[in-house]
Amino acid sequence: MRLELATALSVTLLCPIKNSTWSSRLFIMDYMKPLNCFLWMTIFHLIITHSTEDKCQRETEKLRVQIKTLENHYAKRHQLLKNLRNQSAERPETGNGIMNLGDKSVHADCAHVFKSGNKETGFYMIKPTNSTVPVKMYCDMSEGGGWTVLQRRMDGTESFDRGWSDYKRGFGAMDSGTGEFWLGNDNLHFLTSQEECTLRITMEDFEGVRRFAVYKNFKVSDEKNKYQLSFGEYAGNAGNALAGGDHPEVQWWASHQGMKFTTFDSDNDQYGQNCAQEDKSGWWFNRCHSANLNGLYYQGPYSAVTDNGIVWYTWHGWWYSLKSVVMKIRPTHFESNGI
Ligand SMILES: [Ca+2]
Numbered sequence: 001m002r003l004e005l006a007t008a009l010s011v012t013l014l015c016p017i018k019n020s021t022w023s024s025r026l027f028i029m030d031y032m033k034p035l036n037c038f039l040w041m042t043i044f045h046l047i048i049t050h051s052t053e054d055k056c057q058r059e060t061e062k063l064r065v066q067i068k069t070l071e072n073h074y075a076k077r078h079q080l081l082k083n084l085r086n087q088s089a090e091r092p093e094t095g096n097g098i099m100n101l102g103d104k105s106v107h108a109d110c111a112h113v114f115k116s117g118n119k120e121t122g123f124y125m126i127k128p129t130n131s132t133v134p135v136k137m138y139c140d141m142s143e144g145g146g147w148t149v150l151q152r153r154m155d156g157t158e159s160f161d162r163g164w165s166d167y168k169r170g171f172g173a174m175d176s177g178t179g180e181f182w183l184g185n186d187n188l189h190f191l192t193s194q195e196e197c198t199l200r201i202t203m204e205d206f207e208g209v210r211r212f213a214v215y216k217n218f219k220v221s222d223e224k225n226k227y228q229l230s231f232g233e234y235a236g237n238a239g240n241a242l243a244g245g246d247h248p249e250v251q252w253w254a255s256h257q258g259m260k261f262t263t264f265d266s267d268n269d270q271y272g273q274n275c276a277q278e279d280k281s282g283w284w285f286n287r288c289h290s291a292n293l294n295g296l297y298y299q300g301p302y303s304a305v306t307d308n309g310i311v312w313y314t315w316h317g318w319w320y321s322l323k324s325v326v327m328k329i330r331p332t333h334f335e336s337n338g339i
Contacts, residue, residue, distance in 0.1 A: 109191055110139035111146035111330045119145055122177060128190035135187055136174055140328055147200065147328035148191060150183045153310055154324045156297025161280040164266040168223060182282075182294070185227040185261060188220040197329040199231065201293070203238055203312055204324045206300040211238035211315055216332055226260035226268045229284040239314020241291035246314075254290035254313070256283075279308040290314070293325050 106127050107113045113124050121141045126148070127134040140147040153160075158172045158180035168186055173179020191197065199218035204210045217232030234240040244251035253270075260268035263282040267274040275285035281294035288306075290313040298309045298321035309321030316322070 106134070108194060109146075109330070110137065110141075110148040111334045113139055114141055114146035123174070128187065129194040131187070131190045135184075137183065137187070138174070138177070138181075140326070143200070144334075146330045146334050148183075148330065149326060149328045150188060150199075151181070151293065151325065151327040153180055153293065153297065153322070153326075154178065155180065160282065160294040161296070162263065162282060164263045164282075167261065167263055167282040185220065186223065189222050189227060191329060192219045193222075195331045196333070198332045198334075199327065199329050201236075201238070201312075202326045202328075203315070203322050205316060205320070206323045211312075212236045213238040213240070213242065213312075215242060218329060226266075227284075228258065228260045229256055230258060238312055241312045241314040244286075244290045250290055250313075253287040255286060256289065256291060259284035259286050278306045281308070293322075293327065295321065297321065 107116065107124065108128050109126055110124065113126070118124070118139075119141050121139060123136050124139050125134040126137040126139075138149040138152075140149050152172075160180075160182065162171060167182060168184060170182050170184025170187060172181025174181055196216075197218050199215045201213045201215075202210065203212065213234065213236040215231040215234055217230070219230045221228040221230075231242060234243065239245060242256050244253075244255035244257075259270070261282065262269040262274065262276045262285045264274060264277045267276070269275045269285040269288065271285065271287040275288035276282055279285070279288055279292055280296050281292055283289065283292050283294050285292075289311065292308070292311045295310045296304075296308050300320055300323070302309050302319060302321050307318035309319070310325060311318055311320070312322060
């Protein structure tokens, strides 16, 4: 429609009627001039229109071919992806995915996985004795092997300022061998109630120094008892922060021995207010803490209204937030087959 209007306008502009004379011959010639011009312009318009339609058809056909090619390409890729998924389900993973041990392999923890000959670090499906369903857990097969990892901090990408239900079920990056996560308080209870466990905490500061703390008889009670914490003898070079260190006064207000779990929406601590609300984490708070490995991620020394960093008091005090932490357990009487 726009082209037709343009043509009509062109005719008007390009073919004006000249001043006519009273001579009939001249009159006819003058009269015919704009008519000729109009006919020529109409033919020109038809040619252009026809040519444009041809061009459109060719472009449409070209696009149809391209769409068909892309559809075929997509179908091939989709099939390739499907084949790869099927292949990965048929063999054990060697990366960050779950190690597939087959239907017969039901292990109660990572120590059982290790004992059965699977010595590769990674995710396995574990079903603790009292758990109703298998759960994806990260098995650390270093340092003697058989460690079930409960918690990992390393870069602050995961928020640990979470409520009761998140800590109960667990949260975080359970699809990567390098992400941050909390295994879940129910799982902590299942794992530590089926066998006497040793807890090993490895920590690193921003100067690249590594330290560790080991606790025998680490135990977490069930939800009814608010996941109450108990632990035995300490060993290591990071200091006994979980028990409040060596100072009796600090031990009185900060030791985590016998403490119940507190989150911002479930206050079970010994403090008048809520430690989890003030320190932005879920933990076995007292009044409030000498260790808070679920605190906010800072870059080493920090200042804040409360001591809410990733704290291990007996190593770096309350105002230094650690670079990385791993909490892991295995049965106390575990033997690593000589490794
Ligand atoms: Ca309180």
